[in-house]
Amino acid sequence: MSEEKFTKKILCIGAGYVGGPTMAMIAAKCPQYKVTVVDIDEKKIAAWQTDELPIYEPGLLDVVKQARGRNLFFTTELEKGIKEADIIFVSVNTPTKTFGEGAGKSADLQYWEKCARDIRSAAESDKIVVEKSTLPVKTAIAMERILNENDKGLHFEIVSNPEFLAEGSAIRDLENPDRVLIGSKETESGLKAREEIVEIFANWIPRDRLITSNLMSAELSKLVANSFLAQRISSINSISALCEIVDADVTEVANAIGKDSRIGNKFLNASVGFGGSCFKKDILNLVYLCETLGLYEVASYWESIVKMNEYQENRFVKTITQALFNTVTNKRIALFGFAFKANTSDTRESPAFYITKKLMEERAKVVITDPKALANAKRDLAGYNDAIEYVEDPYEAADKSHAVAIITEWDLYKTLDYERIYKQMEKPAFIFDGRNILDHQKLFEIGFNVYPLGKPHLIHFKEV
Ligand SMILES: NC(=O)c1ccc[n+]([C@@H]2O[C@H](COP(=O)([O-])OP(=O)(O)OC[C@H]3O[C@@H](n4cnc5c(N)ncnc54)[C@H](O)[C@@H]3O)[C@@H](O)[C@H]2O)c1
Numbered sequence: 001m002s003e004e005k006f007t008k009k010i011l012c013i014g015a016g017y018v019g020g021p022t023m024a025m026i027a028a029k030c031p032q033y034k035v036t037v038v039d040i041d042e043k044k045i046a047a048w049q050t051d052e053l054p055i056y057e058p059g060l061l062d063v064v065k066q067a068r069g070r071n072l073f074f075t076t077e078l079e080k081g082i083k084e085a086d087i088i089f090v091s092v093n094t095p096t097k098t099f100g101e102g103a104g105k106s107a108d109l110q111y112w113e114k115c116a117r118d119i120r121s122a123a124e125s126d127k128i129v130v131e132k133s134t135l136p137v138k139t140a141i142a143m144e145r146i147l148n149e150n151d152k153g154l155h156f157e158i159v160s161n162p163e164f165l166a167e168g169s170a171i172r173d174l175e176n177p178d179r180v181l182i183g184s185k186e187t188e189s190g191l192k193a194r195e196e197i198v199e200i201f202a203n204w205i206p207r208d209r210l211i212t213s214n215l216m217s218a219e220l221s222k223l224v225a226n227s228f229l230a231q232r233i234s235s236i237n238s239i240s241a242l243c244e245i246v247d248a249d250v251t252e253v254a255n256a257i258g259k260d261s262r263i264g265n266k267f268l269n270a271s272v273g274f275g276g277s278c279f280k281k282d283i284l285n286l287v288y289l290c291e292t293l294g295l296y297e298v299a300s301y302w303e304s305i306v307k308m309n310e311y312q313e314n315r316f317v318k319t320i321t322q323a324l325f326n327t328v329t330n331k332r333i334a335l336f337g338f339a340f341k342a343n344t345s346d347t348r349e350s351p352a353f354y355i356t357k358k359l360m361e362e363r364a365k366v367v368i369t370d371p372k373a374l375a376n377a378k379r380d381l382a383g384y385n386d387a388i389e390y391v392e393d394p395y396e397a398a399d400k401s402h403a404v405a406i407i408t409e410w411d412l413y414k415t416l417d418y419e420r421i422y423k424q425m426e427k428p429a430f431i432f433d434g435r436n437i438l439d440h441q442k443l444f445e446i447g448f449n450v451y452p453l454g455k456p457h458l459i460h461f462k463e464v
Contacts, residue, residue, distance in 0.1 A: 006034035006071065008200070011085035013115050015039035015048055015074060017055055017170070017277075017346060018132060018163045019091035024064045025174040027072035029204040036073045038081045048074040056345035056372045059171035082122035087196065089161070090115045091132040096281045105288035107136050107281070116146045123154055128193045131160045134222050134278065136285055140183075140215045157193035159184045160215050162222030167276065168343035179209045183218025223289075226282040227302055232267040233274045234308035240270035240454025241315060250454025251436060270454040272355070272407060272434030273312040275340030277348035280306055313351045316405075317358040319451055320432055323459075324402060328364040332401040332426070335366060336394055337408020339373035347376040351434075352407045360384055369397035371412055395421060403430040409437050422446045428460065 008030075012023045015037045027035040039045050047054040049068070053061055064072065075081060082088065092115055097108040112133060119129060129147060131140055140158040147156035160183035165173040180201045184194035198210050213221070236254055243250040250270045258265030274280075283306055290299035321328050340350035347353065352368070359366050367389040368377050374390050381388055391397045394413065398404050398421045406413055414437050422429055431443055432451045440450045444458035451457050 003034070006032065008033040008087060008196075009085045010035045010087045010089065010200075011081045012037045012089040012091055012132070013039075013078070013081075013118075014091035014093070014133070015041070015044055015054075016091065016093065017057075017167060018165070019089070020048060020053070020055065021057055021060055021063070021165065021170045021174060022091065022132065022163060023089070024060065024067060024072060025171070026200060027067035027070075028063045030200065031067070031071050033200070034071050034073075035067070036075060036081050036085070038075050038078050040076065040078070042076055045074045045076050056343075057167065057170045058343055063171055078118060079122040082119050082127075083124055085127065086125075087128045087130060087200075088119060089130045089132045091163075093277075094133045094135060094281075095277075096284055102288055105284040105291075107134075107285050109135070109139065112139070112143075113146065116143050119156070120147050120150050120154075123150075123152070123156075126155045126157075128157050128159055128196055130197060131158065131219070132163055134162060134226075134282055134285075135160075135219055137216050137219045137223070137289060140219060155189070157184070157189050158215065159190075159193050159197050160218035161197055162218060164222070164225060167346050168341055175204070177205060177209065179211050180205060181211050181213065181218050181221055183213045183215045186214055223282050223286045226279050227286050227305065229267055230274050230279040230283055230309070231302075231305045233271065233279075234305045234312075236268050236270050236454075237273065237312040238308050240312075243270075243454040244456070247456050248454075249456070253454075270436060271312075271351075271409075272316045272453070273309045273351040275348070275350040275352075276346065280309070280349055310354075313354045314358075316351075316432070316434055316453075317355055320359070320403060320405060320430075321362060323430055323432075323449065323451060323457075328359060328362045328402075330363065330365060331403070332365045332367060333359055334394075334397040334401040334404045335368045336370075336397070336404060336406045336413050337373075337410055338368050338370040338377040339408045339410075342409045342411065345372040345376055347373050347380055350380075350407075352377070353380055355405070355407065356381060356384070356388070360387060365389075367391060367397045367401065369394045370408065371410060373408075395424065399424045400426060402426045403432060405432040406435050406437060409435040413437060418443055418448070419446055422448060 010033055012019045023035050023037045044054045092111040094107045097103050097106050140160055144158045182194055182197050184190040201210055240250040254268040257263050258268050283302055287299045287303045338347055338352040356366050369391050429448050431448045436452050440452050443450045449459040
């Protein structure tokens with residue numbers, strides 16, 4: 001299709017976990033639009049142009065291949081991209097601030113604000129700027145001020161379109177989302193911009209799933225959605241600690257409560273803790289917002305979700321140490337999985353990181369295996385790499401180990417030959433199932449001492 005025939009020209013700034021897959025889906029579904037994705041990271045952009053994409057996501061490569069070179073383009077040419085686009089999605093990272101006011105809680109908006117200033121300086125025509133990144137409430141208003149303070153007579157309309165995809169199922173979520181949220185100012189130009197964005201998603205998503213709201217509701221809804229999801233995990237994890245003491249089974253409790261349609265059965269699996277780049281960051285963002293507004297009780301309520309997560313990670317390491325006769329020093333411990341969840345190579349905020357660090361402090365010999373995340377694990381643990389072993393093959397990882405700990409719920413780990421693993425391990429052999437994905441009784445019968453989460457431990461001798 002020649003340039004003029006494209007009915008919309010869309011630019012996305014930020015070719016990460018969100019920008020890449022989201023734009024690939026828009027381009028695949030809408031061949032009539034030109035979609036360009038720009039990033040400052042040259043290596044990342046180069047990788048998007050090959051079949052070795054910079055992120056692993058099931059089904060992503062197929063979607064990219066449908067549109068790449070046709071109406072989907074990856075580039076580092078920011079200025080050119082800004083000039084030609086009518087609609088600019090901004091999907092850059094918004095990590096937690098590590099310095100100054102709000103350090104450890106509020107969002108670091110430097111990358112976001114830089115984008116606004118880049119857009120303002122390169123633009124030669126009016127544009128719609130879409131917040132795709134997760135941002136503190138009222139960022140859109142600040143951005144509107146920065147963008148519209150220009151001496152070129154240009155008008156920028158800000159729309160908030162927070163992304164609800166989950167890593168590991170991003171393609172499914174983008175193709176068939178529960179909802180897409182589009183917030184704008186409720187002025188004439190705001191509503192017009194909102195409709196332009198609605199029109200994009202209406203190419204493949206039923207209209208009743210395209211929800212609209214004002215700007216602040218859209219920004220806040222993203223923080224609240226992630227906080228509610230994380231809250232469910234922390235709630236069931238808190239109960240897992242109780243179950244282990246009173247000989248209840250957290251899976252049975254989750255099943256019993258999940259049958260109540262008011263509660264529902266999703267996000268009720270006890271685990272070693274939540275990870276990922278978003279949950280903790282977004283909760284802390286909400287906490288910071290509440291604190292700055294003087295809502296201290298509300299802030300502390302939400303902060304407790306993060307504290308419970310830290311408690312669960314800590315508890316898992318303590319269980320390992322106590323079970324291994326109160327010392328893990330020089331013991332080989334195989335961590336099965338490093339990604340923060342299955343089907344992704346993403347290790348950001350993975351409980352595996354914390355668990356590894358704690359075990360290293362105790363001078364254990366940690367060996368890490370993961371089908372997709374070893375490169376990221378090595379990068380995260382750069383300071384420790386001389387002491388840590390990384391192996392692709394889980395059997396090799398388990399060889400001569402004292403304990404295996406399941407950290408990520410990869411399907412692969414459910415079907416391993418645990419008889420073989422048991423034979424290779426030091427005795428007594430321990431297995432800690434931080435995801436409750438294994439057949440614990442069977443493992444016990446093989447000879448393992450089995451420590452599921454939130455269930456009675458299955459051990460061959462009296463616990464010390
Ligand atoms: N990862 C998720 O599952 C997820 C889900 C929903 C929302 N979000 C939100 O989406 C946003 C992006 O997250 P992500 O996971 O894609 O981050 P990411 O780190 O994977 O990608 C961000 C990209 O932006 C690029 N970038 C930064 N500044 C730039 C600039 N000035 N110009 C061009 N490129 C620039 C970085 O190089 C990076 O490649 C965050 O606000 C996040 O909270 C993430």
